[in-house]
Amino acid sequence: MTRYSLFSLAAKAVSGHRGWQRAWRDAAPKAAYDVIIIGGGGHGLATAYYLAKVHGITNVALVEKGWIGGGNAGRNTTIIRSNYMLPGNEPFYEWSMKLWEGLEQELNYNAMVSQRGVLNLAHTDAQRDGYARRGNAMRLHGVEAELLDLDAVRRHAPFLNFDNARFPIKAGLLQGRGGTARHDAVNWGYARAASALGVDIIQNCAVTGFLTDAGGAITGVETSRGPIRAGKVGMSVAGHSSQVAAMADLRLPIESHALQAFVSEALKPIIPGVITFGAGHFYISQSDKGGLVFGGDIDGYNSYAQRGNMPTVEDVCEGGMALMPMIGRARLLRSWGGIMDMTMDGSPIIDHAPIPGLYLNAGWCYGGFKATPAAGWCFAHLLATDAPHETATAYRLDRFATGHLIDEKGQGAQPNLH
Amino acid sequence: MRIPCPYCGSRDIGEFVYRGDASPVRPAADGAEAAMFAYVYLRDNPMGRHEEHWYHTQGCRNWLVVTRDTLTHEIPSARLAAPLNAGDAV
Ligand SMILES: Cc1cc2nc3c(=O)[nH]c(=O)nc-3n(C[C@H](O)[C@H](O)[C@H](O)COP(=O)(O)OP(=O)(O)OC[C@H]3O[C@@H](n4cnc5c(N)ncnc54)[C@H](O)[C@@H]3O)c2cc1C
Ligand SMILES: [Zn+2]
Numbered sequence: 001m002t003r004y005s006l007f008s009l010a011a012k013a014v015s016g017h018r019g020w021q022r023a024w025r026d027a028a029p030k031a032a033y034d035v036i037i038i039g040g041g042g043h044g045l046a047t048a049y050y051l052a053k054v055h056g057i058t059n060v061a062l063v064e065k066g067w068i069g070g071g072n073a074g075r076n077t078t079i080i081r082s083n084y085m086l087p088g089n090e091p092f093y094e095w096s097m098k099l100w101e102g103l104e105q106e107l108n109y110n111a112m113v114s115q116r117g118v119l120n121l122a123h124t125d126a127q128r129d130g131y132a133r134r135g136n137a138m139r140l141h142g143v144e145a146e147l148l149d150l151d152a153v154r155r156h157a158p159f160l161n162f163d164n165a166r167f168p169i170k171a172g173l174l175q176g177r178g179g180t181a182r183h184d185a186v187n188w189g190y191a192r193a194a195s196a197l198g199v200d201i202i203q204n205c206a207v208t209g210f211l212t213d214a215g216g217a218i219t220g221v222e223t224s225r226g227p228i229r230a231g232k233v234g235m236s237v238a239g240h241s242s243q244v245a246a247m248a249d250l251r252l253p254i255e256s257h258a259l260q261a262f263v264s265e266a267l268k269p270i271i272p273g274v275i276t277f278g279a280g281h282f283y284i285s286q287s288d289k290g291g292l293v294f295g296g297d298i299d300g301y302n303s304y305a306q307r308g309n310m311p312t313v314e315d316v317c318e319g320g321m322a323l324m325p326m327i328g329r330a331r332l333l334r335s336w337g338g339i340m341d342m343t344m345d346g347s348p349i350i351d352h353a354p355i356p357g358l359y360l361n362a363g364w365c366y367g368g369f370k371a372t373p374a375a376g377w378c379f380a381h382l383l384a385t386d387a388p389h390e391t392a393t394a395y396r397l398d399r400f401a402t403g404h405l406i407d408e409k410g411q412g413a414q415p416n417l418h
Numbered sequence: 419m420r421i422p423c424p425y426c427g428s429r430d431i432g433e434f435v436y437r438g439d440a441s442p443v444r445p446a447a448d449g450a451e452a453a454m455f456a457y458v459y460l461r462d463n464p465m466g467r468h469e470e471h472w473y474h475t476q477g478c479r480n481w482l483v484v485t486r487d488t489l490t491h492e493i494p495s496a497r498l499a500a501p502l503n504a505g506d507a508v
Binding site for chain 2: 242243246251252253254255256300301302303304305309310311314344400401415
């Protein structure tokens with residue numbers, strides 16, 4: 001792998017940008033590997049990379065049914081943050097944020113990580129108190145958070161609809177280190193770095209079943225390109241976890257739901273950082289190309305359709321108009337949907353499956369993009385050592401049975417939380 | 419998406435509230451804990467035909483069991499949930 005640098009860029013510019021190598025090898029499946037990762041989203045790619053880099057396990061296949069980054073890894077609204085409250089979550093997301101902060105140097109790839117700040121707005125006194133508590137919980141975990149009063153919010157984003165009669169803005173919780181990253185570049189950067197360490201990235205290869213030994217342990221996968229054996233199999237298939245788990249007769253506490261995203265025509269810079277509406281569900285940032293990137297709630301019914309319906313489009317746009325009426329004049333360019341695992345407590349699962357040889361990284365709900373580096377790190381740790389990483393000990397599959405839910409919203413068993 | 423309410427006819431999805439998979443059946447209160455766990459948490463989550471509860475909030479306010487394809491959103495049938503659950507009400 002040739003390193004990307006200012007010099008390599010200048011040299012290639014002189015020769016008309018001909019002669020760049022492809023970023024990762026287009027591998028064909030071998031008969032057997034030490035580890036197979038199912039799913040070439042950000043999580044699978046990061047897992048493969050850290051297996052090779054941190055644990056020295058390079059005989060790894062990453063098996064993707066379509067093309068890498070064609071799922072949620074290339075469909076999300078790219079928000080990264082570590083502003084969680086519960087002890088089961090906050091250390092994990094902060095570990096992810098630390099990995100984001102060093103990611104580009106680590107991968108020698110411009111992932112456009114931009115710590116432009118994430119501001120959560122509060123619209124009632126109770127919500128402000130709730131954010132004060134959340135900010136304090138973050139600080140107790142060593143993560144900086146700033147509670148902005150009304151004047152400070154006005155300075156930060158003067159264009160907001162402060163005097164909305166129904167949803168007046170009272171305060172905001174700012175995480176200055178939060179922000180956005182370029183989702184495709186994250187996938188490509190991990191793929192390139194993993195491939196360079198020897199990982200086989202195998203695209204257009206759908207897993208259709210599992211190979212098992214006489215005792216029922218998983219010993220590999222059946223795929224559309226033939227059987228592949230492995231010592232361990234990790235699944236990291238985002239919205240399709242129930243589907244792949246069913247191939248091993250495993251039922252999960254998960255429903256698959258569609259989340260939509262929207263992007264407007266390119267505008268001059270108007271939105272500072274990420275801003276979220278606390279009275280409805282609406283979050284927005286502005287891409288470096290100028291498009292307003294925004295989203296809201298899931299459509300709300302089980303779906304594998306990778307597209308959403310009109311009532312949610314309307315709801316998201318109403319949220320935007322209530323919060324920042326100025327964006328009403330921007331034209332919508334595109335909208336799309338992605339399918340996400342919604343768990344019953346809104347938190348993910350990184351754990352052994354109750355079947356030997358199979359490992360789960362699933363249930364990422366609304367928020368798995370920000371988790372990409374740490375999910376990869378922790379899943380690789382689990383696969384390599386058979387023990388959970390210290391920041392991911394709460395993400396157990398059996399927590400639903402034992403009552404140790406990680407319910408940030410405090411609302412109980414509903415597959416619509418985050 | 420439009421749902422064919424047996425009472426009101428074909429109506430826009432915006433009139434309905436979704437309540438999830440209609441197939442889990444609540445186990446007896448004195449039953450095994452494992453059965454209650456499965457009822458509350460575990461789902462088949464199929465890709466394809468799915469029987470699910472929808473409430474016609476903005477219409478007749480009946481609970482429906484709608485059969486829908488989770489990949490194509492095709493809805494071959496919808497029926498009133500009440501007769502199905504009549505025994506539960508006591
Ligand atoms: C519209 C939208 C907006 C979002 N916004 C944010 C955000 O702002 N911030 C945030 O933190 N998170 C966000 N998320 C969530 C985040 O995108 C996901 O949680 C995360 O990307 C999931 O991990 P992944 O990247 O590995 O998933 P994916 O990219 O979906 O990877 C899973 C892969 O598995 C493959 N696969 C499935 N079945 C098989 C099979 N049988 N065989 C082989 N391969 C298979 C799929 O093809 C897919 O490529 C958003 C999600 C959506 C849909
Ligand atoms: Zn009706």
